[in-house]
Amino acid sequence: MMLPCPHCGDRDVSEFRYGGDASKERPAHGTGDLQTWNDYVFLFENPKGPHTEYWQHVLGCRRWFKLARNTATNEIGGVVS
């Protein structure tokens, strides 16, 4: 699988690290509500199909980005801003 690093272009997946579900908004720093953080940290959809994920080009330019990927087919939908 090739992933499109926004800085370096298409690179092999072995150069990247997976950073988890990017479909949810991280609570603002300082949010004190336990439930909000609980839902953000522990509850995931784990969809079979289109998904948005965090990836880092960790063995390259170290850029983090959000990526649209189909978890069933590995079809890459591109970088999500």
Place this chain on the structure above:
Amino acid sequence: MTTFRRLPKGGRIDRAKPVSARFDGKSLGGFAGDTLASALLANDKVLVGRSFKYHRPRGIVAAGIEEPNGLFTLGEGATTEPNVAATMVDLVEGLVAKTQNAWPSADFDLMAVNSILSPLFQSGFYYKTLMGPSKGSWMFYEPFIRKAAGLGKATDLPDPDRYDMRFAFCDVLVIGSGPAGLAAALTAGRSGARVVLAEQDSDFGGSLLSGNDAEHEAWRIACVEELKGLSNVEAFTRTTVQGLYDGNLAVLVENRSHLRPDAKKGEARMLLTQLRAKAIVMATGAIERPLVFSNNDRPGVMLASALRTYANRYAVAPDKRAVIAANNDTAYQVALDLADAGVPVTVADHRAAVSADILSRAGAKGIAIFPGSGIFDVEGSKGVKRVKLGGTHAVTIECDVVGMAGGWSPVVHLSSHGGIKPKYDEAVAGFVPGGFAPSHFGAGAMMGTFGLSAAVAEGANAGASAASSAGFGKTRPIYAPEHATDRTYAILPTWTPAYSAKGKAFVDFQSDVTIKDVKTAHQEGYRSVEHLKRYTTLGMGTDQGKTSNINALALMAEYRGITIPEAGTTTFRPPYAPLTMGAIAGRTVGAHFRPVRLSPLNDWHAKNGGIFIDAGLWKRAWYYAWAGNSPETAYVKEMELVRRGVGLADVSTLGKIDIQGPDAAEFLNRVYVNGFAKLPVGKVRYGVMLNDDGIVLDDGTTARITENQFYMTTTTAQAGEVMSWLEYLLQMHWPELNVQVASLTDEWAGMAVSGPKAREALQLAFPEADLSDAALPYMGCKDIRFDGVTVRLLRMSFSGELAYEVHVAADYAISLWEHILKAAASTGIKPYGLEALASLRIEKGHVAGLELDHRNTLDDLGLGKMAGKEKDYVGKALRFREDCQRPERWSLVGLELMEPDKKLRGGSILFAATDEIKGHGRGYITSVTWSTELNKFIALGLFDGGLKHEGEEIIAAFPLKNEQARLKIVSPHFIDKEGARLHA
């Protein structure tokens, strides 16, 4: 009795180049161009092995990669390679091959007694007999069964051969070089696209290599010549595409074993290529199926197409007469070619009628045809003596060879590696690709397109489409040879044998699965093809059922009264064909198994008595020869040096991160639980980070170098993780913070100067620096210039003694280290290693990687009071979730051994004094050391409820060595609780 003979002329062998190999200790002669299989047949070695379970005599069945029986052990000693199909081995001078699974020899095999015991070996035998009432029976029988029913034996010597791996890229990959593949490669190549053509055989041409038509051969040669002349085309023989993966990644393995005897030192025996292609054309051909009838496994019973290949390509033909059992027209191509080679042929055709065209062509060559007939039985024990037919013409025919023309199975494996299931095609009576990814194309027999001109047309079309999909527009297609007639196929599939006698009728030769086994599986309820496979072991051999799968699932469909598409296929997964582990490992073996990280001081340690230990990827100085020969005594001496004098340790492996920007203080204040916003310039602070879930991520220190520049150190183990985490937060979540982070872990070195004489030693090293307690107090830092180089001094302590860390750019590490040792020699300063470093911190009660197990909270580690009450920090909310507040959480304790004659071990399980010693206990020991201060073994551990139990006696159990010891729970701070030494 002769079964096969070498024809006086013809074939693709080079009769001017005789080759001599060794087979079972004897000389085996042949010619360049032979395979091991063709040489065996040419020497009339028809019985070449014994079958897997029943030890029945077996011979070569096929001429290609699908060969189920002819597996041999190649090489000797360290180069031994078991289970290699003879059909895929070039006969080269010096080749050594041995039969497998027979003792003492294939011809006289004592294990053949299994054949008499055969009722024992029916499907499900292992489960029924050995998993039975007595639990120990499998344990008892297993070694005997493994020995009797084995394949070849691998060597346990290190492999002396070299294997290589490379990455490559191309526009169009064409897999297979039969008529369709050649047409595809040439059409794509003429467009200017970079083409890679991969052929698993030793020559290009596929089915054309098995023919005897001069015009077809001229066409083949013209194609290959043109391909070789195109600079944008690379064509590889002996190269199998083992798998297709996401992103059009193909894994190619080139086998250069035939070069082995002449290989220069260092030349790879196999080359694995990870090839990325913009478009892929699969022209992988088809494999002929055997027919299922009584004793269809006798040596001399072969695939019909294999007989044609051996006759035309290797000039090896049946001696007296061949009988071909057929259910389709392609059998007649074999019959005609055998007749051309002078072999009398009889065809028993299952179909009631054969076309007039075939009848007249066959009749002209004296081929006898029995329509509406099939094989009833094969007679002869170690070979074929005669066959009895059943059906319309129930006659007996004396013959030495039987050809099976059961139809063709397209090689759809690669097309389904991406998850697209193949679909059943009635006209083909086989599975064809169920579809293709957008940049994938198929052509020729793998699509069920069997005729030559049709295959060439489809190949040219696929090549043009692939080139176009890769961005190359204009090309000229290639056309089939002028007189290419498309053979007819007209298959009438026969799954259940119509006339078969009661002898064993094999479905899978390699796994020794008979039609009766498939029936038994059905009767016992193993009806899904996946269950059938696992219950009978069908298709689970090294050939992965290339000849057997379709027959088996068609039989199961018949028993179940459903259609073949309803029965479905098993899943095809890489690798397509067996490959040696070395090809996958490549050069990643031995010392190159994983990367090695070296401290910039590594060379000094190596030259000066450092003994190394692996710590993650790092090689670290464990202890030094000055302190003794064994780690047990050396580290104690090094600890004493630090406690009483001064020592120097390499701490370069710590993660080091430069953090700069106007918002750097705010950033640190967010990621650390304790306050960093107001850290003064020139000060260092210990800090702890949490993950979002409130669990401790790492601890470390950060120094404020200037108003907007900080210098962070992390633990060695978490350096990469922390760096990524900081980048994640800055790049994805806090873009409003103007902060840059850069890793200096490899760019900077660190060394710890520790002990009561540390200041004295450092002052001797840096005479011009003011190192007084007032100028550089505990947790102070300053950059000084020494000999034109910036040296960073951080007064902090891991050991609990007066201590400094000295950091400098890696290039200067060794000269600075040597300077300190030399300048401060009067203090008795010496190096100390990782074991002492880790032991000193246990005495001080500092947590490290062993305690930070990604399950503990701040409170578990006794660090809860550090966290800012008013400020916000990552992980604050979830730190207070219910589970993190449980009073019985495993928490940090100090432990003292109560029984001086015993030893303590890391990893011991902790129990309360009254507990039964069983199960997971109430915690475990994380770190152990001998304490030079207390003269006893001490430890850190995590224990249920932690220091609430201070003063209690508990038990440490080490079940692996059946050891138990009494311990007392104490404060983890074993020495200098007030910190007087730190502030000295």
